[in-house]
Amino acid sequence: TRRSSDLLEMNAGSYGRVVYSALLTNALKSIRHACNKQQKSVADALDWSVSKIIRIENGSVRISKTDLEALLRYYEVKDKARIDELVIWAREARISGWWDKYKIPDKAFELYTGYESGATSIRMSQGLLVPGILQTESYAREVTSTYTTPDRVASVVLLRLERQKEVFAKAPEQYHFLDEAVIRRRVGDVMPDQLRHLVEVAQRPEMTIRVVPFTAGPHFGLRGPFVLLGFDVPLDNVLYLESARRGDLLVSEDDAVSGQGGATVDDAADEIARYEDGFESLGKLALDPADSLELIERVAVETALLMVL
Secondary structure, three states, rough: OOOHHHHHHHOOOOOHHHHHHHHHHHHHHHHHHHHOOHHHHHHHHHOHHHHHHHHHHOOOOOOOOHHHHHHHHOOOOHHHHHHHHHHHHHHHHOOOOOHHHHHOOOOOHHHHHHHHHHEEEEEEOOOOOOOOOOOHHHHHHHHHHOOOHHHHHHHHHHHHHHHHHHHHHOOEEEEEEHHHHHHHOOOOHHHHHHHHHHHHHOOOOOOEEEOOOOOHHHHHHHOOOOOEEEOOOOOEEEEEOOOOOOEEEEEEEOOEEEHHHHOOOOOOOHEEEEHHHHHHHHHOOOOOOHHHHHHHHHHHHHHHHHOOO
């Protein structure tokens, strides 16, 4: 349903520049296709280069209001509400996100952080470590120091903590599947506090944490950590694969597939569908939420006892 200009103004900024950019580029491509125009004919008509049209449509440049209005005039878009909507999206896509100051080196994770900032549902599966969004500061520092140079640890931990603050403030629905190995793996002396933190955050109304027990045997989550993001705006789900092949990989039907080191997939829609099915399969194997929290609490006590022996 199309929002009014007033409602759009009221919600402006609530999704972040990455989501607004994706909304805008999807809309502009759809409008061009509906007009049966090729990128070259649009560029020729507006006296632009073809590369400019390509960069606008893939979101690699932020379109100015003047250029956007020229483009919409050429496409003969006359609906004022639609024009106002696109202008607002373009404006919001030009505003820096809170994460930009961290200069995230991995392009896929940078995009993921932007999408996550505007998501209304976050579904994660982790078979290795506690998800970053659920980590305590001590746990985050401990695990980060094992794979990051000492001069980067503080920045990575600060990013993780600010990311948690931003997401928890917006309270999207969160659903986490954790392999039992995640809660039993010793990480320094911080595990009892980290496990108690999981139990605490699981009390939030938007949060569900379930453990896939060792007795479930091999399962889809052992392929590697992954996240599925959902939105209440017209964007398809986004899939994020952590440390996929040679780098993190973000897969979206609405955006270019992005991965560090050349990681890619042949069919974005098919890849997302496979992980949707895989996530559903974990629900058939995991303990229910109450039993999961009971297990986490029990392991927290066991871990604390082992540390004093």
